[in-house]
Amino acid sequence: MTQLIFTAFSNRTDAVELAHEVGARLLGEGIDSSLHQLDLDDPASIDHHSLVVSLGGDGTFLKSARLAHRSGARVLAVNLGRLGFLLNVPPTEIVEEIKMALADPQIAERLALQITVSGTSLDEFALNEVVIERAHAGHMVRLKTFVDHEEFLTYSADGVMVATPTGSTGYNFSAGGPVVDAGLPVMILTPVAPHFTINRSIVVADHKVIRLVAENKPAIIVADGQEIGSLEPGQSVEVRKSPSPVHVVATRSFELAFRLRESLREGHA
Numbered sequence: 001m002t003q004l005i006f007t008a009f010s011n012r013t014d015a016v017e018l019a020h021e022v023g024a025r026l027l028g029e030g031i032d033s034s035l036h037q038l039d040l041d042d043p044a045s046i047d048h049h050s051l052v053v054s055l056g057g058d059g060t061f062l063k064s065a066r067l068a069h070r071s072g073a074r075v076l077a078v079n080l081g082r083l084g085f086l087l088n089v090p091p092t093e094i095v096e097e098i099k100m101a102l103a104d105p106q107i108a109e110r111l112a113l114q115i116t117v118s119g120t121s122l123d124e125f126a127l128n129e130v131v132i133e134r135a136h137a138g139h140m141v142r143l144k145t146f147v148d149h150e151e152f153l154t155y156s157a158d159g160v161m162v163a164t165p166t167g168s169t170g171y172n173f174s175a176g177g178p179v180v181d182a183g184l185p186v187m188i189l190t191p192v193a194p195h196f197t198i199n200r201s202i203v204v205a206d207h208k209v210i211r212l213v214a215e216n217k218p219a220i221i222v223a224d225g226q227e228i229g230s231l232e233p234g235q236s237v238e239v240r241k242s243p244s245p246v247h248v249v250a251t252r253s254f255e256l257a258f259r260l261r262e263s264l265r266e267g268h269a
Helices: 013-027 058-071 091-103 256-266
Strands: 004-008 033-037 051-056 074-079 107-110 113-117 123-126 129-134 141-147 150-163 186-194 202-205 210-214 219-223 226-231 236-241 246-249
Touching: 004 013, 004 058, 013 033, 013 051, 013 091, 051 058, 051 091, 058 074, 058 246, 074 091, 113 129, 113 219, 113 226, 123 129, 123 219, 129 141, 129 236, 150 210
Parallel strands: 004 033, 004 051, 051 074, 074 246
Antiparallel strands: 107 246, 113 123, 113 236, 129 150, 129 219, 141 150, 141 210, 150 186, 186 202, 210 236, 219 226
């Protein structure tokens, strides 16, 4: 039986209230649910039968997707903020969308990243991107990149990111990278404010392994906006496709063209 779990941050009173309101409406129809607050320490009881309903903005969805990914659960993104590239369900239609997701789930498998660091036990996940960036303001980081065993470029830059197609409309887009259809099996290597080097992205097949080596200065590793580790000179990060995708409920089109037009018009990107 499907377990329905709403996820929200505790300081988003609108999201918490919506979870209680919708939960009560669904309970009247025999559908039980629970609320997991993402910034509290209480563990979430999620398995591969669960439907995780993210209530908030892109940050809420990214953290909810991380929770869902661990157990192979499905995640439905409800947009309670401004225009969100990752969010396609308005709160006014949440009950109908949940019923559709429970009755006849249409699933889009989104490529995720697995991140490991040489000499450590770090094994992390990202849905949007991982960025290797300078550890100190006013300094650039020098990173040598490899795709499989082939050496590519060495960047002196504020950072270098590896983005997924899902994340191509986020930081990658802001850094001048391409917008990529979410269904394409690729990874995008994009420099952030490079100095005296190529500033174009490199798009590679998702079966490749991208390795980035810190050459001269320490760097930090940021996955989906959260710092997850650091690199000393000589250490490397390997980024590859996660063995399992993120299962996103796709009850409607994500309307990428519309979202791009709106973002550019309103200056959100």
